[in-house]
Amino acid sequence: MKREVTIRDVAQAARVSPSTVSNLLNGRDARMRPGTRERITRTIHELGYRPSRVARQLRTGRAHVVGLVVPSVANPFWGGFARAVESAAAAHGRQVLLCNSERDPDRERGYVEELWAGGARSVVLGTSLPSLEHLASFVERGLRLVAFDREPQPADPASLRGVSVDNLCGGRLATRHLLDLGHTRIAFLSGAIATVSRQRRLAGYTEALTDAGIAVRAEFVWADEGVGYGDIDAAELGRRGMETLLALPEPPTGVVAINDMYAMGACAAVRAAGLAVPGTPGEPGVSVVGFDDVMLAGLFHPPLTTVRQPLTEMAAAALAALDEMERDGEQVAEGDGPHNADGAHNGDGAHEGAAASGVPVDVPRRSVLMTPELVVRSSTVALDSPRARP
Amino acid sequence: MKREVTIRDVAQAARVSPSTVSNLLNGRDARMRPGTRERITRTIHELGYRPSRVARQLRTGRAHVVGLVVPSVANPFWGGFARAVESAAAAHGRQVLLCNSERDPDRERGYVEELWAGGARSVVLGTSLPSLEHLASFVERGLRLVAFDREPQPADPASLRGVSVDNLCGGRLATRHLLDLGHTRIAFLSGAIATVSRQRRLAGYTEALTDAGIAVRAEFVWADEGVGYGDIDAAELGRRGMETLLALPEPPTGVVAINDMYAMGACAAVRAAGLAVPGTPGEPGVSVVGFDDVMLAGLFHPPLTTVRQPLTEMAAAALAALDEMERDGEQVAEGDGPHNADGAHNGDGAHEGAAASGVPVDVPRRSVLMTPELVVRSSTVALDSPRARP
């Protein structure tokens, strides 16, 4: 376990000074004598020299690592997202520091503190809590923060970027699917609606029902404030919620679940009640639509119909946003127009206009809004669908 | 985005020298004047000082981050493991750098190289390839490597530690479960048996059958070398394999799957063939046993019977091993007896004895072998089980 090869070892062996080696390493070799360049390159190779990122970072202040904070990678959805982020990060030459917040703002803050102390200045945050004030101090100090699955809020720090799916649209998509199947008693199954994205999905559900001329029944929106939103036992919560819904005097025949885990739990409850998923003309049952399209959704029995989030594109957009923020940080954000990831809508969030000033000082909180996609896996006409549309 | 608070700012404000602050920070404050100590502590708090890990690491050479290399966190099993590792790491004050190798030795090597360049000297490797020679050079240079789910092999570097479940036992457990149910035509469903753990599980299957006096039929071991072991499409592979098995003139009635993904895929295939999972006395079908007990296994329909790996304990053991290696690295490994994680068996791997030397120079490759647990979720008597044991 001998000493590492340093830049000076290389310099010595190549009979040049350390700075020359450094120059080569950092692309300042425009007018370098070919002989020198070649000699250094060879020496580097021979000695197996690898620049120390630690030293470099200490010197430059730039970190090559981005923090990823998610509720829990044990949850297939977040696992899928983590993989996508890691992959996108690798493409940008960056490494990913993993943090499982369990949706606890305190832990979240603690992790960000660790990340900051470790020199990281870029964080992808996968927790859509409505408030981000527990992280505000870091953002003020220069933390580049991209919130995933969380459309920007009025109170957010100005520099925050967001990448999310259009949850309103997603909620509408899921609900409309059930409406199209002929359902009229459609429930919304969720834990506490304590995140922005959940609020939006519920709004989409409400909108779709209203558009169809169906009143939203309070007892059909299972969103118990008390249960929390544990990512681990989401399925269990879904099961429990579904049980409650089934116990209603007039239970729903269709269910929009807040995510696939809830949907799977709901399916279990439906079957446990002796009903089918989905219902068929000959057999009473319940149709369930999930959200996310997690890895195992297609394997489920029946294969889960769900609203898909384009994770790969979203992760790429998140990293692109981080890069862009870094670039902008060097000059005074002379915006070079919104960069859009492929196939993404671009909705910029609320604007922050200077109240009385004539100059447009608005700092548009740029946020990428991706389009969700309904993945229909097991479509059956609803049991009691007297007015199924063609 | 002003300058960070440094140790010197604290020193200045507290009217002491930087080293004094450093001493306090590093627990060398045994005989420090209480006044000084208190003054420094307060100043640190007031200024919100956080020591820079980067600088500290550059100085000490010790990194606070451990690398985690897994095939893909998108896979629920690895996601669950990643969460457990991150959790254990946090308990040890360490952060986790996430890498998705996709089981590609080249990528694996590349990642370890990155990790090394970043200063990390501890890696948890979640890829049980039979050979580790692509990482040998790093281990020689001092990389502390813990292999997960991979019992030590003769050719492994001497310093390698292993943490894994007793896969032989696991394979036996699964197989015996089906035997106990009365099955006699039991298949083993896997992709390429290219990892140590898969070899062991297959061995367990073979052993259990042999013990029961049942000959292993080659056509019942679906382990096509050609398919690879993609973690993403494992389920698809399972489905395909099961189709092949069902097409046999005398298909199996029980299946031991290499993991839960394969098991789920197999279930889908069975149902697609118009059979039940599991078979019931009145209805022909196939019993399937999985491996791992991933998060969604219990939600499956039917709930998956599987062999559980104690991930939390295993992750804790992995981090404990890392810590132990670090401590041992300081002196010449005067082994202080094997440290065992709770409830773990201790099997030390093969020994490396000096051939002719009289002195016992063997460096025991310490490896923790955990006990797997059969989780029976839907047990049904096999359809064609004439000789079901009591």
Add this chain to the structure above:
DNA sequence: CTGTTAGCGCCTTCAT
């Protein structure tokens, strides 16, 4: 008990 000194490995003006 506390301060001084000397780097860890690298980058970056500024001279030559």
Add this chain to the structure above:
DNA sequence: ATGAAGGCGCTAACAG
């Protein structure tokens, strides 16, 4: 086209 010098923030002897 190259080199010398200084310092990023911190720690670890060693003096005082």
